[in-house]
Amino acid sequence: MRMISWEEMRAVDANCQYLGLLPLQLMENAGAAIAREIIASSPGKRVAIIAGRGNNGGDAFAAARHLSGFEVTIYLLGRARDISTEEAKRNWEILEHLHWDLREVRCSEELKLDGCDLIVDGIFGTGVKGRVAGLEAEAIDAINLAGKKVLSVDIPSGQGTEKVVRADYVVTFHRPKPDLGECVIVADIGIPPEAELFVGPGDLGLMGKRSRESHKGDSGRVLVIGGGPYTGAPALTALAALRAGADIVTVAAPAEAARVISCFSPNLIVRELSSDHLTPHDLPVLKDLIPAHDVVVMGMGLGRHPDTGDALASIIPLAEKAVIDADALLPGLPLKGIITPHAGEFQRLSGLSLADMDWRERMEPLKGYARERKVIVLLKGKVDLITDGELIRANTTGNPGMTVGGTGDVLAGIAAAFYARTSALRAANAAAFVNGRAGDLAYAERGFGMLATDLVEKIPLAMRPEGEELRK
Incomplete structure (x- = not known):
């Protein structure tokens, strides 16, 4: 399977939307794919999801709904009102309506990871640059110190910085990406071949921005x-x-x-x-x-x-x-x-x-x-x-x-x-x-x-x- 760069993947996502395949649909498919891998790996029934406020966290929220029979706790780093995308916010609200165990975290001491069998890392996607600080940095440290099996969503949070989640395996979407190591599962999330064949607005995004x-x-x-x-x-x-x-x-x-x-x-x-x-x-x-x-x-x-x-x-x-x-x-x-x-x-x-x-x-x-x-x-x-x-x-x-x-x-x-x-x-x-x-x-x-x-x-x-x- 041909590898794709992260920026090319963002272009494919944009072209999907241009073709009418909405981000909410892809997030749902991504969540289902993550859940399938969790179920297949049989880590135990207690899952802690640690999520950021972007689409990476939204993928993890969607995954939670597909984990029937598991004990799932979702930790949101920050306030729900600060969730940054409509798709992630929609999936959080669905979990609220279903009365899932949702916790807004303000400090890393609120992350209770001792009793879980698996940690799902949904903190950051690919847009992190520079130094990771604050609550997100504390959460990455807590994950790494927990001694639990860790699944990262799409990419280990913080990759490319000095503060990165040490994932046991990564579920990445559509195609292999650079620098993810060997423990990578590539999940099909329903992106059609036409999204890579036909050019679209995503290709404009690859032009870069004027400084x-x-x-x-x-x-x-x-x-x-x-x-x-x-x-x-x-x-x-x-x-x-x-x-x-x-x-x-x-x-x-x-x-x-x-x-x-x-x-x-x-x-x-x-x-x-x-x-x-x-x-x-x-x-x-x-x-x-x-x-x-x-x-x-x-x-x-x-x-x-x-x-x-x-x-x-x-x-x-x-x-x-x-x-x-x-x-x-x-x-x-x-x-x-x-x-x-x-x-x-x-x-x-x-x-x-x-x-x-x-x-x-x-x-x-x-x-x-x-x-x-x-x-x-x-x-x-x-x-x-x-x-x-x-x-x-x-x-x-x-x-x-x-x-x-x-x-x-x-x-x-x-x-x-x-x-x-x-x-x-x-x-x-x-x-x-x-x-x-x-x-x-x-x-x-x-x-x-x-x-x-x-x-x-x-x-x-x-x-x-x-x-x-x-x-x-």
């Missing part, structure tokens, strides 16, 4: 290399990158195109190149620009002049992080980072036709190509597919109105902005979701009259992880 101490440029510098016969495409990419959170976006474009693009928005920095198309003569300028940016996104509106292909062959290897789109997707050119073809461009690159395949049939050929070329492929389609050659994800946001020109250029800009902040695969996953979601928001207002510029304006709203009204 209050951030300075200009810390959230990404993006260089757009595009334009020549077309001017709108690189401008859309650049504006999308800004709306997706990049701090600085520079457009390097052939001379006439650069002059047009500079009129699109005062927010864009535009560097004029030498000719009416990208040529190898532009390499000295680009060699200075590329190291000053975190990500280079290229191909939009470049055209197919032979000089342009020669220039791209030299430019692509210079970029540490690259997003390659449109006219830069040429056979024989080096590839790296993220490539964003539609089915026709993918056939041109790979020689593989996907035209008669549905999206599920496309998965294996796509994975094989990504693995062979060592790139992230974001294949645009009715259902977008994103793969690094091992994992594959699918995106279902978007609508037929997005066949209007320019939406792919917007996607490239979003992907570049995200790639400045995270890995290529995570950036591509989140970009596909946000681009389609922005399209859905634009379609709700404009219908089939929507334009690519409408998508650009909807990107900030599409990036908000919360809000049921943003669902398709």
